[in-house]
Amino acid sequence: MDKIIFDLIEKELSRQRHGIELIASENFTSQAVIDATGSCLTNKYAEGYPGKRYYGGCEIVDQIENIAIQRLCEVFGAEYANVQPHSGAQANAAVFLGVLKPGDPILGFDLSHGGHLSHGSAVNYSGLVYNANFYGVEPDTGLIDMDKVEAKALEVKPKLIICGASAYSRDWDYGRFRAIADKVGALLLADIAHPAGLIAAKLLNDPIPHCHIVTSTTHKTLRGPRGGVIIMGKDFENPWGKKTNKGATIMMSAILNSAVFPGMQGGPLEHVIAAKAVAFGEILSPSWKVYGQQVQANAQAMAGSFISKGYHIISGGTDNHLMLIDLRSKYPDLNGRQAEDALINADITINKNMVPFDSRSAFVTSGIRVGTAAITTRGFKEEDCLRVVDWIDTILGDINDEARIANIRDEINEYMTAFPLYEDKVTV
Numbered sequence: 120m121d122k123i124i125f126d127l128i129e130k131e132l133s134r135q136r137h138g139i140e141l142i143a144s145e146n147f148t149s150q151a152v153i154d155a156t157g158s159c160l161t162n163k164y165a166e167g168y169p170g171k172r173y174y175g176g177c178e179i180v181d182q183i184e185n186i187a188i189q190r191l192c193e194v195f196g197a198e199y200a201n202v203q204p205h206s207g208a209q210a211n212a213a214v215f216l217g218v219l220k221p222g223d224p225i226l227g228f229d230l231s232h233g234g235h236l237s238h239g240s241a242v243n244y245s246g247l248v249y250n251a252n253f254y255g256v257e258p259d260t261g262l263i264d265m266d267k268v269e270a271k272a273l274e275v276k277p278k279l280i281i282c283g284a285s286a287y288s289r290d291w292d293y294g295r296f297r298a299i300a301d302k303v304g305a306l307l308l309a310d311i312a313h314p315a316g317l318i319a320a321k322l323l324n325d326p327i328p329h330c331h332i333v334t335s336t337t338h339k340t341l342r343g344p345r346g347g348v349i350i351m352g353k354d355f356e357n358p359w360g361k362k363t364n365k366g367a368t369i370m371m372s373a374i375l376n377s378a379v380f381p382g383m384q385g386g387p388l389e390h391v392i393a394a395k396a397v398a399f400g401e402i403l404s405p406s407w408k409v410y411g412q413q414v415q416a417n418a419q420a421m422a423g424s425f426i427s428k429g430y431h432i433i434s435g436g437t438d439n440h441l442m443l444i445d446l447r448s449k450y451p452d453l454n455g456r457q458a459e460d461a462l463i464n465a466d467i468t469i470n471k472n473m474v475p476f477d478s479r480s481a482f483v484t485s486g487i488r489v490g491t492a493a494i495t496t497r498g499f500k501e502e503d504c505l506r507v508v509d510w511i512d513t514i515l516g517d518i519n520d521e522a523r524i525a526n527i528r529d530e531i532n533e534y535m536t537a538f539p540l541y542e543d544k545v546t547v
Contacts, residue, residue: 132541134466135147135540136535136539136540136541137466137531137532137535138466138467138468138531138532138535139466139467139468139494139507139531139535140468140493140494140497141467141468141469141489141490141491141493141494141507142468142469142470142488142490142493143285143286143313143339143440143441143470143488143489143490143492144285144312144313144336144338144339144490145338145339145490145492145493146338146339146340146342146492146493146496147342147493147496147497147540148338148342148343148344148394148398149342149397149398149401150541150543150544151397151401152342152343152344152394152397152398152401153394153541153544155344155390155393155394155396155397156344156390156391156393156394157390158390158393159390160180160183160389160390160392160393161388161389161390163176163177163179163180163389164386165177165180165181165184165386165387165389166380166381166385166386166387167380168184168203168376168380169181169182169184169185169188180389180392183389183392183393183396184202184203184387184389184392184396186396187200187202187392187393187395187396187399188200188201188202190396190399190400190402190403191348191350191395191399192350193399193403194319194399194402194403195318195319195325195327195333195350196325196327196352197327197333197350197351197352198351198352198353198354199350199351199353199354199371199372199375200348200349200350200351201213201348201349201350201375201376201379202346202348202387202392202395202396203379203380203384203387203388203392204334204346204347204348204349204379204383204384205346205347205384205388205391206336206345206346206347207237207310207312207334207335207336207347208235208236208237208347209347209379209383209384210334210335210336210347210348210349210379211235211237211238211245211281211308211310211334212237212244212245212383213349213375213378213379213382213383213384214279214308214332214334214349214375214378215245215248215249215279216378216382216383217371217374217375217377217378217382218278218279218306218332218358218374219249219278219279221248221249222248222249222250223249223250223277223278223279224249224250224251224252224275224276224277224278225238225239225245225249225250225251225252225277225278225279225280225281226239226252226253226254226268226271226272226275226277226279226280226281226305227239227245227251227252227253227254227280227281228253228254228255228263228281228282228283228284228287229253229254229255230473231255231473231475231477231481232253232255232256232287232475233256233284233285233286233287233433233443233475234253234283234284234285234287235283235284235285235310235312237310238251238281238283238310239251239252239253239281250275252271252275252277253271254267254268254271255475256287256433256434256475258475258476260434260435261433261434261435261475262289262434263287263289265292265295265296265299268296268299269299269302272299272300272302272303272305273302273303276303276304276305277303277305278305278306279305279306279307279308280296280299280300280303280305280306280307280308281308281309281310282296282307282308282309282310282326282330283308283309283310283311283312283313283334284310284313285312285313286433286441286443286472286488287434287443288418288422288432288433288434288436288437288438288439288441288442288443289434289437289438289439290314290323290324290438290439291309291314291323291324291326292324293307293309293324293325293326293328293329293330294329296309296329296330297329297330300331306331306332306358307329307330307331307332308330308331308332308333308334309326309329309330309332309333309334310333310334310335311326311333311334311335312334312335312336312339312347313339313340313439313440313441314340314439314440315335315336315339315340315341316339316340316341316342316402316407316410316411316414316440316492317340317411317414317415317439317440319341319402319407319411320407320408320410320411320412321408322408322411322412322415323438323439327350327352328352330352331351331355331371332349332350332351332371332375333349333350333351333352334347334348334349334350335347335348335350336348337395337398339492340411340414340439340440340492341398341399341402342398342401342402342492342496343394343395343397343398343399344391344394344395344398345391346388346391346392346394346395348395349375349379351371351372351375354370354371354372355370355371356368356369356370356371357369357370357371357374410495410496413495413500414440414491414492414495415438415439415440416500416501417491417494417495417499417500417501417503417504418437418439418440418441418442418490418491419436419437420501420504420505421442421489421491421504421505421507421508422436422437422442423436424504424505424508424509425442425444425508425512428449428508428512429448429449430444430445430446430448430449431444431445431447431448431449432444432445433445433474433475433486440490440491440492441488441489441490441491442488442489442490443472443474443486443487443488444474444486444487444488444489445474445485445486446458446485446486446487446515447474447478447485449515450515453515453518454471454479454483454484454485455471455472455473455479455483455484455485455486455487456471456482456483456484457518458471458487458515458518459471459487460518461514461515461518461524462487462511462514462515464521464524464525464528465510465514465524465525465527465528465531466528466531466532467507467510467511467514467531469487469488469489470487470488471483471484471486471487471488472484472486472487472488473485473486474486491504494507497535497538497540498537498538499538506534510527510530510531513527514527
């Protein structure tokens with residue numbers, strides 16, 4: 120055993136056990152998901168797809184990947200799924216590769232308003248390769264104005280419209296987005312990386328009936344291993360009328376499969392795909408909706424408490440698992456980086472985050488992002504979340520009071536013993 124590395128793993132396990140995890144893109148998987156991820160399947164190379172591999176010895180991993188596909192389709196009521204993308208960003212990259220040409224115009228949600236790097240940011244391949252255009256939120260409401268989205272689409276005539284975000288707390292009007300996409304002749308991609316678990320629980324609007332293509336990560340509200348997926352409600356003929364050498368119509372499923380492999384990546388991570396299958400099976404359990412309802416209830420309790428204490432939440436509240444807080448509303452001189460550091464010192468993990476129309480840089484920010492998926496997995500209820508808000512508010516009231524922060528850290532470490540994590544394993 121590599122003592123240096125495994126000692127560090129033990130330290131990370133201790134950090135996770137003793138602290139409060141509020142990063143909206145993180146969660147705690149089941150032990151079964153961890154076991155599958157760390158299984159002997161990591162040894163198997165399997166370029167290609169089930170039944171069409173470039174390597175021998177894939178009979179078992181073919182069965183596993185097919186189960187992952189079938190379960191994912193059942194979770195979302197989809198007709199097609201690709202479970203091979205290594206991440207949500209690579210799933211998006213594969214879609215772009217499959218349906219766009221370099222320089223094509225795209226329309227996505229502005230990163231500085233809560234969007235994602237892979238939706239056209241200038242520092243990302245999506246903004247370097249494609250002609251990226253953006254819509255955002257309104258300064259007074261923090262909400263997306265769909266009339267302005269339509270006006271922007273009519274102006275730039277995008278080939279692809281992306282709806283989805285990394286820091287937007289409201290539900291999405293997929294039907295209106297589809298109407299806009301149809302009006303300008305664009306394909307519509309929904310990136311549901313953040314709300315996917317709540318959509319699976321039928322607690323938020325469903326993109327499948329409206330969007331041509333849907334992508335997601337598997338490690339946020341879906342509570343699976345780190346990875347990505349692509350799904351479609353129904354397969355459809357490609358919009359360019361391309362045909363095979365034998366004259367057959369090329370379907371979008373074939374285009375997307377080819378874009379993932381060999382277009383975007385090589386051999387799939389079959390151990391991660393097995394873990395995805397385990398997570399999808401867990402989502403199919405009746406208890407999943409109960410979990411999703413508690414995630415929402417916890418988020419709404421936290422949002423209400425923050426608002427009552429004088430913090431401004433962008434868009435005025437939350438429909439999903441997260442909230443974006445503009446610290447300037449209560450502490451004009453406090454920036455996101457300072458808040459993040461102070462809270463981490465108390466074993467409360469959040470991330471600094473730009474807010475719409477931010478006056479500070481992405482390295483400093485004026486806001487923080489908070490999510491409830493992970494603490495809900497630990498067993499938190501609304502009253503626990505209200506206590507967390509009290510702790511956060513006390514710390515942010517004086518980030519230089521080291522003694523008070525240390526006392527709160529001790530309180531938190533004691534508090535978290537009532538919410539055990541991976542107690543049946545010495546090392547995870």
